[in-house]
Amino acid sequence: MTSSGALQYALFLGAVTALVRPLGAYHARVFAGEHTWFDPVFLPLERGIHRIAGIDARRQMSWRSYAGAFVSFGGVGTLLLYVILRVQVWLPLAANVAGITTPMTPDLAANTAISFATTATWQAYSGETTMTYLSQLVGLTAQNFIAAAAGLAVGIAFIRGLANERSNSLGNFWVDVVRALVWVLLPMSIIGGLVLIWQGVPMTIAPYLVVTTLEGSAQTIAAGPVAALEFIKQLGTNGGGFFNANGAHPFETPSPLANLLELLAIAVLPASLPYTFGRMTRRARDGWVLYCVMVALCIGAIVVAHRAEQRGTPALMHATGAATAPNLEGKEVRFGIGGSVLAAVATSIGATGSTNAMHDSFTPLGGAVPFANMLLGEIAFGGLGTGLISIVLVAMLALFITGLMIGRTPEYLRKVIGPPELKLMMWYLLAAPAVVLVLTAAAVAVPAGLAGLKWNGGMHGFTEIFFAYASAFGNNGQSFAGQSANTPFCNVTTAIAMMAGRFGLVIPALALAGQLGSARTRVHEGAVPTATMLFGGIVLATAIVMGALTYLPAFALGPVSEHLSMRGR
Amino acid sequence: MMRKQVRPAIVMTLLLCIITGFIYPGVVTGLAQLVFSRQANGSLVEVNGRVVGSALIGQTFMQPYYFHSRPSAAGSGYDATASGGTNKGPTDRKLADTLVAQAIDSAVKIDHVTKGQIPGDMVTSSASGLDPHISPENAHQQVPRVATSRRVTVEVIQALVDAHTETRQFGFFGEPRVNVLLLNIALDSAFSRIDPTRKGSAK
Incomplete structure (x- = not known):
């Protein structure tokens, strides 16, 4: 293993582990309705949302009501997104409409709506030629938030059930969703989004820019409100990119630091939930044991994928005549093997699906690692809320x-x-x-x-x-x-x-x-x-x-x- | 139990969409335009007051007096509205026999590189097809050609490449790299681009 690769992997796992306890404890406090430092700002916001939506925060839900609320919420979100996608070209905030070439057919719109409402964010389309800015923001970014919040809520409700004794209450779904958004996802996304912009992720609603390159040809540069989507896409373990190339696009992940930050965003929340679990069930050691299982799987995946990609393919070796040919097909120079392998592992174990390299061009074993991670059920660290389950x-x-x-x-x-x-x-x-x-x-x-x-x-x-x-x-x-x-x-x-x-x-x-x-x-x-x-x-x-x-x-x-x-x- | 939840589901979805789809991006856009307006607008690069591209988006370079970018699968090459890789599998014959082989032939022809010393990034396509960087080894292989075209010594060009080599971020994130567009702009401002082997070259 190259030393720079090993150092990045170690730093990543170290940072995730260091954040497990503070974030896990924070979740436990937030979802128990206990006091946190941010209450003076967030409590009024929460009360406002409850009042407008007519939520009775004291009402407790059985598992049936909780599941009913979860399914209704997912269903309404899917329908709304479907409608937005189908009429996007007639709506405002479509400065890039000239660049839209893929028709939003009913099957594509339905697939995309379901995909984002389930946090799968499978993308059968290329963002830059299919989605208007309005769809990217009110459609996709919003679904990234609310589907992720619903997932976190379900994870917390699941823990409550395990912690309960002779009680059939799992909490209140709507209260949990609002708390997940206001206390966790929104503030972290604002800070994370700004750091990404500092590193070079665009945040604009101007039309695509046409420039004349140094050699005198025309180049149309697709940009847009990328940063708003980029951070929550990772934090909510959604993964659907703004552009076709997803996180490999230099406007989505402009630098190695941005790469590390985005990968941490994928991992930290699901990784901290075992601690929340241990705390809420008053069995802290059980939580840590589950966390250790996650880390072991993660390390195994990194080692196998790194070795395979570093070794490259015989075809490349033969063609270049080199003794070793690290597989750079479908990878970006700024990430190299280390940053690409780490992303492939984080995104597949994290049920996220954002990519910063083309997994199709990975070596068979390198590509088998993200694949196997998904087949094992995405248990380390898993999707937000669902991974813990x-x-x-x-x-x-x-x-x-x-x-x-x-x-x-x-x-x-x-x-x-x-x-x-x-x-x-x-x-x-x-x-x-x-x-x-x-x-x-x-x-x-x-x-x-x-x-x-x-x-x-x-x-x-x-x-x-x-x-x-x-x-x-x-x-x-x-x-x-x-x-x-x-x-x-x-x-x-x-x-x-x-x-x-x-x-x-x-x-x-x-x-x-x-x-x-x-x-x-x-x-x-x-x-x-x-x-x-x-x-x-x-x-x-x-x-x-x-x-x-x-x-x-x-x-x-x-x-x-x-x-x-x-x-x- | 489902029916009772439909009304809150509709109201909550609409309300939360407004908060996360309008207000949140609005706040981020406002802050970004205020604090990081260059990056928020796409890290555009100007030469003599004319925008020539984005520092983060690669461009096609064909001329001998410029450093060349990696092969690109985005559209017909560095099409910034069609990002993507070749998506050729590792055992795909076309990848090894055609795409990589062509890139190698061209590198051998124009840069006289020796087989066995070809940097991987020189002959493979990036994931985005818009990779703005090449590896320092890749740039090093191109130095003699650029130096000849610019009628300066190899050492001078190599020094410029070294000055434009970004090291690992904070010492260990990512890989060392050279931004091709920025390097070529620096070349243009430092040296004339008259190619002695050609008649009436650019400008």
Whole structure:
């Protein structure tokens, strides 16, 4: 590993770890309604929003009401975004309308609306030739905020359920959403956005500028209100870029410092939630154990991807005649291998999907790393709110398996995991392979599904399609971009995967939280201790074994075969 | 339970869209235009009062007296309305045999580089297709050509390249790099661009 790469990785993980406790504690205070330093500014704002929207902050919700509010909120957001996209060319704030060349067809608009309302932010279009400034701001930036706030709210409600004893209240969804926005996402985005602008991210609503270059030819420079979208895109683990090239575009990530800041924005909130979890359930060590599992997965992913990209491909080595040829195809000089690999890992484990390099051009193993991260369920650090849910469920599954081995009833946080809980867990865990593998099989079986493959056929083409559904279901949204995704077939099927990945997982998770919250806790001497590193190791092994059992056959057809054939040639 | 939530869902969505889609970008735009107006407007670069591009967006350079950017897959090359990479897979034959091979041939022809010493960024396309930078090694390979075209010594040009090499940010973020547009502007202001091998070259 090159020393500058290693130093960047270490700095990134160190910074995330240093922020876990302060941010995790802050979340716990904010969502318990306790006092924070910022209350003099934020409390009046919160009261104003409650008054206008007619929210009764004291009303507590059962898991059913909470899930109902979450689904309604997602549904209304999707509809509003759909309408905005369909009529965007007639609305104001469209100074760039001359540059819009991609028609906003019903299937594309629906796919995009679902995509942003589920935080997948899968993009079947190129931002600079498809979206007016109004769509980028009121449509996409706003959805980035509110879908992320809804995700954080659900994560907190899930923790409340686990912390509850004989209570069926998960809190109030609307109060949680407003708190997530006012106390967490908005202030951090204003500060982060300004730092990005300082580094060079534009923030303007002027039309695209036509300049005459040094050599005398004309160059049209697409810019726009990029900074407003850029920071929340990362912080909310959304990931949909302003431009086609996403974070690789110099106007989205102008410098290595901006790169590091954006990657921290992806990781810090989900990484701090295990601490919030430990604090709210009064089992701090359990929270840290889950955090350690996340870090272990993260380090493993970085090491594998870095080695693969640094080594490069035989074809490049042969062509350049060099002994080593770090794979710079589809990477930016300012990031190099280190900054690109770190981004690929952060964005895939973070369920974000922003990219600063073209993952399609990664080496087979390098590209397999973000892929595997998505297939493992994005548990480290995961999507905002949803990542914590995923890792807790894997922990419960680990307990169930160890329980079977030693012949004990599994218990987590002094609660028995019985048949009703197990059914919900299984629903949660089986939904992913059911949707991802079935849709992948369907897509490769029909001509409409294969139509999107432009030039990469064979094993790599299969990987592109498989990757797309894993990304859509994982609400990640990154793609192997060689696949042309704006076809009616692809728009409809990825939209189905995104909806299943959002609502199909959140509803059983909330049901599970409600179920566990209404149960009585008990102290049982023989329970498997969960606040140990040994248990952390079991969780890690469970995640990997489950992922491998589910996906290895399909995975072998894609990146594994491609790697073997590339090295064997 | 769903029906009861529809009204708050509609009101909240509209209200929060106004806050996060209008007010928040408005505040950021206002602050940005006030404090960082150059960056907020796209880091534009002027030469003699004429805007020649953005310091962050690469341009195509073909002339021998300029340093050349990386190959680009954005439109027909450095099209700043069509960002993107080649998206060719690692085992794609066209990538190795055509795109990279062409770039290598051209580098060998115009810069007389030796196979085996070709910097990777010189023959591969960036992710955005708009990469404003090249590596210092890439620039170094181009120095003799530029020096000949400008009728100055290699050392002088190399010194200018060195002066324009950005080191790792704070010592360890990212990679060392040279901004091609800014370097070429500096060349123009320091040396005449008469190419002795050509008749009546530019200007």
